[in-house]
Amino acid sequence: MHQLLQIHAQMIRNHFFQDPFAATKILEFCAASAYGNLHYAHKVFDQIPHPNTFAWNTIIRGYAASPFPKPSLHLFRRMLGSGVATNSYTYPFVVKACAHLSALEEGQQIHSFILKSGADHNVFSVNGLIHMYATCGEVDLARRMFDTSPDRDLVSWNSMLSGYVNCGLTASARHVFDEMPERGVISWNAMINGYSKCNEMDSARELFDRMPSRNVESWNTLIAGYAKCGLLDVSRSLFDEMPTRNVISWSAMITAYAQGNRHNEALALFDEMTNAGVKPNWATIVSVLSACAHLGALERGRCIHVYIDRSKMKVDSIIGTALIDMYAKCGCIDSACGVFDAMKSKDVFSWTAMIGGLAVNGYGGKALELFGRMEEAGVRPNEVTFVGVLCACSHGGLVQTARWYFDSMRTAYGIEPQIEHYGCMVDTLGRAGLLEEALSLVQAMPVEPNSVLWGTLLGACWIHGNANIGEYVVEHLAKLKPDDGSVYVLLANIYATAGRWDDAKKIRIFMKSKGMLKSPGRSSMEVEGIVHEFYVGDKLHPRTEEIYRMLDEISSRLKLVGYVPNTTPVLFDIEEEEKEHAISVHSEKLAIAFGLISTSAGSPIRIVKNLRVCRDCHTAAKFISKVYDREIIVRDRNIFHYFKDGSCSCRDYW
C-alpha cells in the first residue's frame, strides 16, 4: 500500500491521469485489494477525466465483490449515462451485486440491458443471472436461464443446484445433482448443505462419505448441519477429526455450542482457538459475546469488548447488539447504554436489546421512554420489541400501561400478540394480584397455553398464596410436564404459605411415590474470568472448607442483627434445626460466601442463578449487603436483584 501511494503521488505530479490506461492500472490494484482500499480506489477513479470502459468495469467490480456492493449499481447507472460502451465484462459484476443485495427489479433491468446490448450471451453473465434469480427467490426464472443457455459449464450447474438449495427445494437440487455431467467439490458441498438445511443428516452424511475428495468447506458444512439438528457431539467429533481447520470451522463449532445452550463449552473452545493462534473474526466474536451474555460472564465479555476496540473491528449493529445484550444480561446496564449511545447505526435488534435490557434490570420507566425514542427515530418495532415493552410493564407493576401496549400492538402496529406477549400480560396481572383476570385471559386467548405460561400463573399464585387457582393451574401443568417435580414443589410451597400443611405433606408423599425430583438449584459466579459453579449443598469446590466456614460466620453475624431463617419452603419431616441447615446451603448462599472470600472488599458480587431466588436467600442477601457492605447482584431466572445497603431493587416483588 505504501508503494502504491508513492506511485500515485508521482502520477499526480506527472499529470498521468490524462492517460486512462495508467490510471486504470492503479485503480485495478486498489479495487482488487481489501474493502478498506475501495474508498481510495474510488477517489482515484474520480480523478480520471474520461474513464474508459475498462476503468468503469474495474471500479464496479471492486464494489460488487465487497461486502457493501450497493455503490456498484449506482456507478453502473452513471456509466450508462456517460455514454461509455459496456462490454461483456461489465454485466456479470453488476448482476452479482444484485444477487448480493437481493435486488430483483434492478437485476431484471440489467438482464434486459444485456439482451438489448446484443452483447454475447456469455456464460459468465448467464451464470450470474441464474444465481441472481435464485437468490431473489425466483427459482423458476433461474431455471429458464439455465435451460435456455447455449453452453453450460460446471459453474452453471452449481449455480442452479445451490439455487434450489437456497429455496429449500432439496428434491429438485438432487435432480440437478444427479444429472450433472461432472461434479466438482463445490457441487458435493452444495448438495450436502441442501440436506443439512432440511435436517436430512443421513443423506448429507452419505454424500459426504461418498465424495471423492473433500475440502475444509465440506467438513464445515457437515459440522454446521449436525449442530442445527442438535447433534452437537457428532459435530464435535467431526471437528476433532478434520484434517485442517480454518476460522470458520472454529466459529461454526463455537456457535453450535452457544446456540445449543452449552455456553461454557463455547468459551472453552474459544480459548482453545486463541491458544492455537487462530484469530477470531466478526462471527466468532458475536457467538462468544452471546455465550458470555447467557453465562453472565462479565469479565470475559469485557475482554472481548477490549479485543474489538483494539483490533479496530467495526462495531456494526450486530456486534453492537451482542455487546448491549451481554452487558445487560451481566447486570451492567450503564455499559450497555454506553455501547448503545455510541452506535452509529442502530436497527430494530439494537433498540429491542436495549429496551429488554433496561426492563429486566428494573428500569421499566426508562425502557418505555426508550421505546418512545425508537418511534421518533422511525424504527418500526417488531414482535420481540413488544416482549421487552410488556416485560418493562410487568416488572414495574404498570398494569394499565401494559393493557394499553398490548392492545395497541395489534391496532396501531398490526402485530398479532403471540404466546410470549400473553405470558407478559399474565405475569403483569398475576404479580399485581389480579389472578382472576390473569386466568380469564389464559382461558380466552386464541393460542394454546404452554407450560411456561401456566408456570407464570403458578408463580403469581405463589406470590399471593392463592391455592385455589394454584391447584387448577397445576392440573394443566401436570398434563404438559408430567415429570417436572418443580411444579409440585411450588404447589406445596403455596399450601405451606397458606398454612395448609396437610395438603403440603400430601404433595410431598405423592412426589416421593412418583420418584420426582426438583431440579437442583445452581448458581455461578465468575472470578478473574473463571466461572465457578455451585449446587445446593455441594462440596466439590476446591475451597469448600473456607466457604463453609464463611457460611457459619455469615449466619452468626446475621442473627445478631435480627435475621431469622425462613424455613417455610422446606417440607421435609425434619427438625427445625435441620431445616435451617437445608436452606443455609442453597447454591446462591454458597456463591455469596465464595464471593466474599475471593473478591476484594468493595467490589460487587455478581451471581447467576438457574431458578428463582428463594425467600430466605433473598432476605439473607439483603442483610449481607448491609452487614458486609457489599453490592450483591443476582441474575435470577427472570430478573435482576441488586442488593445494596439492606434492600433490593425488586422492592421484594418478584
Place this chain on the structure above:
DNA sequence: CTAGGGTTAG
C-alpha cells in the same frame, strides 16, 4: 457456484 452471525414471556 459451497461453510460460520445479534434481540423473545418464567
